[in-house]
Amino acid sequence: MTKVPCYWEDDHSMIESGSILRYLASSIDELKHLYPADPHSWHAIDSLMDFFCTTFWPKLEKYYLRVKVGPSHGHSKLPRPLEQKRLLNEIHLAFKQFESNLHHKFGALDQMTIADLQILYGIVIVRKVCHIEISEYPKLSTWY
Numbered sequence: 001m002t003k004v005p006c007y008w009e010d011d012h013s014m015i016e017s018g019s020i021l022r023y024l025a026s027s028i029d030e031l032k033h034l035y036p037a038d039p040h041s042w043h044a045i046d047s048l049m050d051f052f053c054t055t056f057w058p059k060l061e062k063y064y065l066r067v068k069v070g071p072s073h074g075h076s077k078l079p080r081p082l083e084q085k086r087l088l089n090e091i092h093l094a095f096k097q098f099e100s101n102l103h104h105k106f107g108a109l110d111q112m113t114i115a116d117l118q119i120l121y122g123i124v125i126v127r128k129v130c131h132i133e134i135s136e137y138p139k140l141s142t143w144y
Contacts, residue, residue, distance in 0.1 A: 017121075018049045021114040034114045044108040048115040051101075052122055056094045060122075063087040064129055091130055095137055102139045119143070 007014045007023070014020050025035035035045060066087060070078040079087070108115040123144055126132050134141050 017118065018053060018114075021049075021117060025114050034112065034117075036109070036111075036113070041109060041113075044104075045113045045115045048101075048108045049118055051098060052118050056091075056098065056122060059087075059090045059094050060126065060129070063091055068129060088130060088132075091126065091132065092136075095126075095132070095140065099137050099139045102143070106143065116143075 005015070005017050005020060007020045014023060022035060025031045035042070066079050067084050078084075104110045106112050106116050107119045123134060123140065127134065134144050
């Protein structure tokens with residue numbers, strides 16, 4: 001197995017952080033409260049996790065590979081400052097879009113869920129890679 005993250009249990013391997021989180025929260029009694037067993041909760045949690053996978057992570061990956069890794073990742077040169085700013089702005093816009101959909105005490109519900117674990121990971125990476133201050137996002141700051 002060459003993908004990260006990866007989880008092994010018995011003879012079964014799993015990849016993709018979201019599906020690993022869903023599996024663990026569904027199969028370990030002490031974690032079941034992180035993925036409540038009702039369709040409305042699942043929808044709220046899965047929608048938030050899907051947003052991160054389809055909208056947020058691709059923008060962060062693009063910024064990281066072009067600006068932070070640059071030539072060592074097959075690009076002939078670093079993007080010009082205007083392009084770097086545009087790529088960083090895409091991440092800001094994704095955060096604003098995400099924040100506009102926060103209507104609960106936590107990310108998806110009024111209790112902590114597996115979606116919050118994914119949000120936390122995303123915020124930590126953005127702070128480290130992009131040097132974005134979460135204080136610019138009041139709802140995220142309250143949550144974080």
